[in-house]
Amino acid sequence: MWDYSAKLKDHFFNPRNVGEIPGASGVGEVGSLACGDALTLFIKVDDRGVITEAKFKTFGCGSAIASASALTEMIVGKTVEEAMQITNQDIADFLGGIPREKMHCSVMGREALEAAINNFRGLGAPQARKGEIVCKCFGVTDEEIRRAVRENHLKTVEDVTHYTKAGGGCGQCRDAIARLVDEVIAAERAQAAQAPRRLTTVQKIKKIEDVLEREVRPTLRADGGDIDLVDVDGNRVIVALRGVCSHCPGSGATLSGYVETKLRELVDPDLVLEEAPK
Amino acid sequence: MKTVYLDNNATTSVAPEALDAMLPFLRQRYGNPSSMHAFGGLVARDLQRAREQAAALIGADPSEILFTSCGTESDSTAIRSALEVNPGRRHIVTTRVEHPAVLTLCQWLGDHGYKVTELPVDGNGMLDLAEVERAVKADTAIVSVMWANNETGVLFPVERIAEMCRERGILFHTDAVQAVGKIPMDMRRNRIDMLSFSGHKLHAPKGVAVLYVRRGTRFAPFLIGGHQEHGRRAGTENVASIVALGRACELAAQGLEAENTRVRALRDRLEAELLRRIPDARLNGHPRARLPNTTNLSFEFVEGEAILLHLDQAGICASSGSACTSGSLEPSHVLRAMGVPFTFAHGSVRLSLSRYSTDADVDAVLAALPPIIERLRAISPFSRTRMPSAARLAPDPAHKH
Numbered sequence: 001m002w003d004y005s006a007k008l009k010d011h012f013f014n015p016r017n018v019g020e021i022p023g024a025s026g027v028g029e030v031g032s033l034a035c036g037d038a039l040t041l042f043i044k045v046d047d048r049g050v051i052t053e054a055k056f057k058t059f060g061c062g063s064a065i066a067s068a069s070a071l072t073e074m075i076v077g078k079t080v081e082e083a084m085q086i087t088n089q090d091i092a093d094f095l096g097g098i099p100r101e102k103m104h105c106s107v108m109g110r111e112a113l114e115a116a117i118n119n120f121r122g123l124g125a126p127q128a129r130k131g132e133i134v135c136k137c138f139g140v141t142d143e144e145i146r147r148a149v150r151e152n153h154l155k156t157v158e159d160v161t162h163y164t165k166a167g168g169g170c171g172q173c174r175d176a177i178a179r180l181v182d183e184v185i186a187a188e189r190a191q192a193a194q195a196p197r198r199l200t201t202v203q204k205i206k207k208i209e210d211v212l213e214r215e216v217r218p219t220l221r222a223d224g225g226d227i228d229l230v231d232v233d234g235n236r237v238i239v240a241l242r243g244v245c246s247h248c249p250g251s252g253a254t255l256s257g258y259v260e261t262k263l264r265e266l267v268d269p270d271l272v273l274e275e276a277p278k
Numbered sequence: 279m280k281t282v283y284l285d286n287n288a289t290t291s292v293a294p295e296a297l298d299a300m301l302p303f304l305r306q307r308y309g310n311p312s313s314m315h316a317f318g319g320l321v322a323r324d325l326q327r328a329r330e331q332a333a334a335l336i337g338a339d340p341s342e343i344l345f346t347s348c349g350t351e352s353d354s355t356a357i358r359s360a361l362e363v364n365p366g367r368r369h370i371v372t373t374r375v376e377h378p379a380v381l382t383l384c385q386w387l388g389d390h391g392y393k394v395t396e397l398p399v400d401g402n403g404m405l406d407l408a409e410v411e412r413a414v415k416a417d418t419a420i421v422s423v424m425w426a427n428n429e430t431g432v433l434f435p436v437e438r439i440a441e442m443c444r445e446r447g448i449l450f451h452t453d454a455v456q457a458v459g460k461i462p463m464d465m466r467r468n469r470i471d472m473l474s475f476s477g478h479k480l481h482a483p484k485g486v487a488v489l490y491v492r493r494g495t496r497f498a499p500f501l502i503g504g505h506q507e508h509g510r511r512a513g514t515e516n517v518a519s520i521v522a523l524g525r526a527c528e529l530a531a532q533g534l535e536a537e538n539t540r541v542r543a544l545r546d547r548l549e550a551e552l553l554r555r556i557p558d559a560r561l562n563g564h565p566r567a568r569l570p571n572t573t574n575l576s577f578e579f580v581e582g583e584a585i586l587l588h589l590d591q592a593g594i595c596a597s598s599g600s601a602c603t604s605g606s607l608e609p610s611h612v613l614r615a616m617g618v619p620f621t622f623a624h625g626s627v628r629l630s631l632s633r634y635s636t637d638a639d640v641d642a643v644l645a646a647l648p649p650i651i652e653r654l655r656a657i658s659p660f661s662r663t664r665m666p667s668a669a670r671l672a673p674d675p676a677h678k679h
Contacts, residue, residue: 012587018657033660034620036581036601036609040659057659059624061583061602065657102602138607161607168607 004062005096011066016073019055026120028112035138035165037064037105041071041112045120049079056112063098063105070094071109080117086110087151088163103163107148134176137169142180149184157181199268205232207267212239215262220245220254227259230276237263240276251275279593282642286479287428287456287572287630288597292522293481299525300483303518311515312506321517328524332488335527336473337464344489344511345520349455350379352474352489353422355500355511356451357383360420360472361392362498364449367419373397373405373434374615380422380453381611397423402564403432403616410439420449425457425473429599429612429628430563431572433457440469449495455479455487459530460537460569471495477519481632482526486519533633541631542570548629548640549573555648558662562618562626571631574599576613576622579661580654585627588653592646599626621660 004012021042031038037060044053054072058065070091075083088106092098098106131143148154148163157177161167167174199207212227220226225245231238239259241251248254252275260273283291309318311325329340346352357370357380372384374396381396388394395413399405405423414421421443425436436452443450451472457463458473459480465473473490477483491497491510503512530537553559558578577585582600589596599610601624608614609623618626629643655661 009587012584013591015657029659033579033624036607036624038659057657059579059658059660060581061600062587064581065584104607165607 002062002099002102004066004099007094007096008063008066008098011069011095012062015058015065015069017055017069017076018057020057021053021055024055026116026118028115028117028119030111030115031060031108032139033059037061037108039064039068039108039112041068041116043075043116043120045080049081051075051078051080051083060105060108061102063095063102064108066095067091067098067105067109068112071113075113080120083113084117086113089152101162103152104165107163134180135164135166135169135173137173138165140164140166145177145180146184149181150188154181155185201232204267205229208232208237208263208271211263211266212259215266216259219258235268235270235272236274237271238274238276282592282594282639284629284631284635284639284643285595285597286632286635287431287628289478289484290481290632291634292483293526293529295529296482296522296526300518300522303521311517312504324521325515325517328520328527331524331528335531336458336475336490337466338490339493342465342490342493344491344507345515345523346487346489346511347485347516349377349453349474349476349479349487351500352476352487353377353379353451353453354383355489356472356474356491357387357420357422358500359496359498360449360451361387363496364419367417369393369395369415369418371395371397371410371413371418371421371423373399373423375399375403375427375429375612376422376424377428377453377455379455380424384422399432399615401617402567403427403430403562403612404564404567405434407435407438407442411442414443414446414448418446418448420451422451422453425452425454425463426460426569427563427612428456429610430574430616431456431569431630432563433461433567433569436470437468440471443471444469456569456572459527459534460571462534465490465492477523477526480526480530482523483519486516486523488523536633538570541633541635544635544637544640545571545573545629545631548631548643549575551640551644552647555644556651559651560622562613562616562622571635572628573630574626574628576618577625577627577651578621579658580625580651582609582624582626584654585625585647585650588650589627589643589646592642592650594643594646596643597628597630599628600624621665 021044024042025045026043028041040057042055043051046052054075056068056072058068074086074094088110091106091109131141133139134142134145145160145164145166152163154160157167157174160177167177209229212229216227224243226242228240228242230240245251255273255275263271307321309321311318311322313319329343332343333340370384370392372380384394397405397409397413423434423436423439426433440450449471452470454473455476458475471492475488477486497510499510501512506512506515552575556577560576562574562576582598583602586596586598599613601607601609613623613626
């Protein structure tokens with residue numbers, strides 16, 4: 001017996017927006033009878049790009065029906081761009097949580113939404129699935145597995161099975177899934193380790209100039225002041241304040257509290273700001 | 279709301295008589311039957327009486343009855359004993375549709391140096407005797423085939439298989455957990471070496487079961503320790519539950535005829551009416567070679583868990599072989615072994631009756647289920663006129679598990 005939330009049960013017993021939309025702007029079909037769940041999502045989009053109507057038909061278990069019902073409520077009133085930002089976790093959160101073993105139901109919702117929007121954008125019938133099939137039982141590709149691992153921070157083969165069904169059949173692909181999980185985690189670690197060092201000195205200087213120009217100068221100029229980049233030495237950024245700023249008693253606070261914060265946020269968290277000797 | 283309990287192949291209610299029989303052993307008569315003093319020692323007589331009652335149900339001698347803790351323990355004891363007393367033999371024969379108590383154990387043994395043959399079944403869930411004969415080899419240590427399938431109720435020709443095994447000098451075990459108490463059996467008239475059955479499937483409490491071991495069968499114990507059960511199953515006896523099991527066996531023997539007349543008639547009415555009232559439905563399993571209490575039906579284009587949730591809402595307890603309820607992502611291994619088409623396999627519902635089932639229970643299901651199926655079909659993207667394309671039927675039709 002699954003521990004379904006009250007909201008999930010409500011959406012299962014009283015599903016919203018069941019049906020089809022004749023002449024829909026976009027239709028997304030995902031899943032299959034063989035796999036035990038399938039979802040067809042219909043959306044109507046107005047000329048401002050807003051989803052005005054959504055309907056669904058689902059073959060599946062309690063959480064599959066509830067996820068589809070929830071999705072239709074979540075997307076109506078949103079623009080297509082806003083709807084594209086919805087993740088499977090958002091669907092699960094909307095329902096007050098989904099049992100972990102059933103997260104693939106929320107993934108199916110997100111996939112149907114993407115398919116419907118692609119269809120609306122004229123990208124044709126549901127696009128060919130990206131990547132190579134890894135799980136033959138459920139027809140899940142390596143790209144789909146990588147995406148689920150990245151977006152949901154999955155750690156184990158079991159996690160992947162809960163979210164995509166991959167590996168839940170004959171089990172022959174479990175080693176391959178384990179390799180994909182390791183690969184994504186390793187890539188994320190490498191990226192995290194590299195991130196601060198990614199900028200070359202020239203790139204760093206250009207980026208600092210850019211931030212000073214766009215973010216900092218307009219504010220200072222409004223007060224009759226200005227700022228110039230004097231030098232960049234490693235992570236030390238040497239600047240000179242001009243105009244009224246140069247003899248303003250609050251200039252120290254401006255530099256450390258405002259300019260440095262902006263540079264750290266937008267360029268590199270390790271930057272240290274220094275004022276050039278007057 | 280009254281609970282309509284039609285999941286008796288999962289577990290049964292404890293018979294009031296069985297409960298009454300066990301309570302004194304949980305209150306004043308708590309003695310250990312192995313004790314030298316009368317307070318405990320006299321309890322041994324009650325154990326003996328339960329052994330006689332259990333033996334009588336299956337036509338065995340009381341000395342052939344071992345009490346265990348559950349059907350799984352009985353199955354494990356039987357199969358591992360056969361391997362231990364035949365150290366030179368490394369081959370096991372079983373079926374694809376066994377309960378996990380046998381199937382998972384055999385698969386584990388397969389990973390630990392034994393060779394395992396899993397016999398297929400046909401579309402009706404029936405086993406071909408000739409297949410069994412072909413499968414056994416000179417180094418087969420044991421053949422283990424269930425008497426009745428828990429999901430479909432289909433009966434296997436275990437007495438004929440036992441005969442064939444005896445001729446070849448191979449031990450034969452049957453998991454009869456679903457069959458005992460539902461169909462007549464007489465161990466004096468067959469050649470089955472070992473047989474498992476469980477208390478909670480026949481109105482005794484959970485946590486007590488039986489392993490029948492034919493007299494003269496070479497046997498190696500699974501639990502090793504004290505002298506209980508003549509050294510064949512160590513551990514202080516679960517006295518109260520064993521007493522209840524004995525009483526439940528006695529009641530089952532008395533109710534056997536009702537099971538095969540009244541209960542069968544209820545089941546047949548339930549099944550026929552559901553198939554008549556609900557289009558695109560099918561029976562899973564052989565229509566006649568079946569337990570009298572079980573029906574397994576599939577409803578096309580809908581999913582089993584969704585059906586069960588709606589039934590539950592109506593107070594009706596049933597079970598399903600759908601992927602979402604099997605705890606895995608695939609529909610039941612039994613339905614897959616039978617080759618039930620995918621369009622039906624996910625929408626299976628098992629209804630299993632008991633001698634406590636009534637006409638009112640059947641009427642409740644007949645009133646509730648047809649509108650549930652209709653409602654779910656209205657949500658489903660699939661229907662008779664809108665079948666999924668071949669590509670959506672199976673991701674890779676060439677792929678076999």
